Amino acid sequence: MTRAAPIALTLGDPAGIGPEIAWRAWRILHHDPGLCFFMLADPQHLARSIEAQAADIPLATINRADEAAAVFARALPVMSLQNPAQAAPGKPDPANAAAVIESIERAVSLARAGEVSCVATNPIAKHVLYEAGFRHPGHTEFLAALCADAGADGATKPPRSVMMLWSEGLAVVPVTVHIPLAEVPTQLTRDLIVETGRIVDRDLRRRFRIDAPRLAIAGLNPHAGENGTMGREEVDVIAPAIAQLQGEGIDARGPYPGDTLFHARARAGFDAALCMYHDQALIPIKTIAFDEAVNVTLGLPFLRVSPDHGTAFDIAGKGVARPDSLIASLRLGARLATGKA
Numbered sequence: 001m002t003r004a005a006p007i008a009l010t011l012g013d014p015a016g017i018g019p020e021i022a023w024r025a026w027r028i029l030h031h032d033p034g035l036c037f038f039m040l041a042d043p044q045h046l047a048r049s050i051e052a053q054a055a056d057i058p059l060a061t062i063n064r065a066d067e068a069a070a071v072f073a074r075a076l077p078v079m080s081l082q083n084p085a086q087a088a089p090g091k092p093d094p095a096n097a098a099a100v101i102e103s104i105e106r107a108v109s110l111a112r113a114g115e116v117s118c119v120a121t122n123p124i125a126k127h128v129l130y131e132a133g134f135r136h137p138g139h140t141e142f143l144a145a146l147c148a149d150a151g152a153d154g155a156t157k158p159p160r161s162v163m164m165l166w167s168e169g170l171a172v173v174p175v176t177v178h179i180p181l182a183e184v185p186t187q188l189t190r191d192l193i194v195e196t197g198r199i200v201d202r203d204l205r206r207r208f209r210i211d212a213p214r215l216a217i218a219g220l221n222p223h224a225g226e227n228g229t230m231g232r233e234e235v236d237v238i239a240p241a242i243a244q245l246q247g248e249g250i251d252a253r254g255p256y257p258g259d260t261l262f263h264a265r266a267r268a269g270f271d272a273a274l275c276m277y278h279d280q281a282l283i284p285i286k287t288i289a290f291d292e293a294v295n296v297t298l299g300l301p302f303l304r305v306s307p308d309h310g311t312a313f314d315i316a317g318k319g320v321a322r323p324d325s326l327i328a329s330l331r332l333g334a335r336l337a338t339g340k341a
């Protein structure tokens, strides 16, 4: 079995379920010959999370990513952060922002140096980071900003990153992401749809090894606008974007009414659905695959995966958080890194 360089798993919000799903994932995966990950965390905080649930999870501090493989079968490797994480489960504190951000930045720099094969992120609570002055909507945009020097103009423009939620039976892409619903119609432009479609097409080929990706494009309005009588976005924006993508040789189809795009037979007809706003994309996939879906960022010069769920402060420290989506993320990251998708 080929094993690529290890995966770097970030801290996420230390008051959320990230720490406990990380050690639960290690408990299940540590004998997997095709996978190795380490955590960028505060080892003392991680040890407290393990002790509090009376789990028997050995930790091994590592200084370099290439030390992870040698210890992974017997201990969860941890690379220490410079900033401490002091959080109690369920009690988020903006004072931990420095550790949360350091963890993401270091994972990205290891990925860009080729020392890790993939960045896996534990969930962050956006509003907690915003209180500490964080200026990016979420990981997706922050990761792109950290690659500003790898942008299309070769200097200062960050690459455009695209969020895709992926599971074996359904992949969805929100074209607009973390914005108020009321702003969707104005932010939804032909260029945005075309640029998103190009990135999805390219990365489904390049990362997922799909030879001829089929993109289904959702409408925005009920019945995809009913020929412009229930909203004009399909006629004025979405259909022209689809025509442009088709003109570029991309198999884009639609606009399809959102309410009939996700039943089983419809799902079999496309490789990814481009949806016009966050919940149009995330409701179907979280409904049918909450424990298996993976958030994959497309458009970056490295692989990034993440569980589909958030920080789940309501259950942190209670021993009930499921590691399934993180495990699916780590497995997908390892598969994509070795070109076996």
Ligand SMILES: NC(=O)C1=CN([C@@H]2O[C@H](COP(=O)(O)OP(=O)(O)OC[C@H]3O[C@@H](n4cnc5c(N)ncnc54)[C@H](O)[C@@H]3O)[C@@H](O)[C@H]2O)C=CC1
Binding pocket: 017, 021, 122, 123, 124, 125, 126, 127, 139, 295, 306, 307, 308, 309, 310, 311, 312, 313, 314, 315, 320, 321, 322, 323, 324
């Ligand atoms: N990739 C990321 O960093 C993400 C971060 N978030 C952040 O998470 C925070 C909380 O968001 P919510 O909307 O409450 O969603 P959430 O996913 O944290 O929780 C929703 C519900 O699902 C349950 N749940 C979530 N993960 C679970 C797991 N692994 N096992 C068992 N039950 C689980 C929770 O207990 C809760 O009842 C927000 O601040 C948001 O910004 C949300 C999604 C992704």
Ligand SMILES: NCC(=O)COP(=O)(O)O
Binding pocket: 137, 138, 139, 140, 141, 163, 282, 295, 306
């Ligand atoms: N709802 C998905 C989500 O919040 C993930 O955002 P990101 O932190 O991966 O950009």
